[in-house]
Amino acid sequence: xxxxxxxxxxxxxxxxxxxxxxxxxxxxxxxxxxxxxxxxxxxxxxxxxxxxxxxxxxxxxxxxxxxxxxxxxxxxxxxxxxxxxxxxxxxxxxxxxxxxxxxxxxxxxxxxxxxxxxxxxxxxxx
Numbered sequence: 001x002x003x004x005x006x007x008x009x010x011x012x013x014x015x016x017x018x019x020x021x022x023x024x025x026x027x028x029x030x031x032x033x034x035x036x037x038x039x040x041x042x043x044x045x046x047x048x049x050x051x052x053x054x055x056x057x058x059x060x061x062x063x064x065x066x067x068x069x070x071x072x073x074x075x076x077x078x079x080x081x082x083x084x085x086x087x088x089x090x091x092x093x094x095x096x097x098x099x100x101x102x103x104x105x106x107x108x109x110x111x112x113x114x115x116x117x118x119x120x121x122x123x124x125x126x
Contacts, residue, residue: 006035006121035088038112038121044088045110049081056091057105064101089125 007015012034019026035041052071061067064082068075082103085091090110093101111124 005029006038006041006119006123008119009036012036032089035123038114038123041088041110041112041123044084044090049085052078052081053085053090053105056103060104062096062100062102064103067103 015024015027018024019030052067052073055061055071056067059070061070064079065075067073067082068078071078073081082091082093086093090105090107091103092106093103096102107125109126111126113122113124115121
């Protein structure tokens with residue numbers, strides 16, 4: 001299971017500035033997606049998007065246009081949603097032609113760990 005951190009934008013900015021100034025090394029998880037709040041993840045996983053993930057997992061569309069037909073969503077809106085999901089690490093997009101991409105699900109389970117006493121929450125993807 002891969003762990004991802006949840007940190008505020010201010011904390012991320014301060015961390016990046018310290019690394020840029022040479023005050024500390026880059027953290028080992030610097031290249032992984034991070035989230036500014038658990039709420040941001042929950043918003044991305046609203047019921048319509050969870051249904052979309054299920055369609056991608058179960059029906060394995062061969063293009064975004066095919067996924068748009070399967071899901072009944074407008075392609076421009078779908079493309080924006082897929083970009084957010086890809087940035088979050090929920091899906092991957094594979095180039096299968098000059099102008100065609102195929103989405104596939106990259107996670108099976110998302111576990112949210114909330115520390116009720118500090119802002120040190122974590123997400124784990126399986």
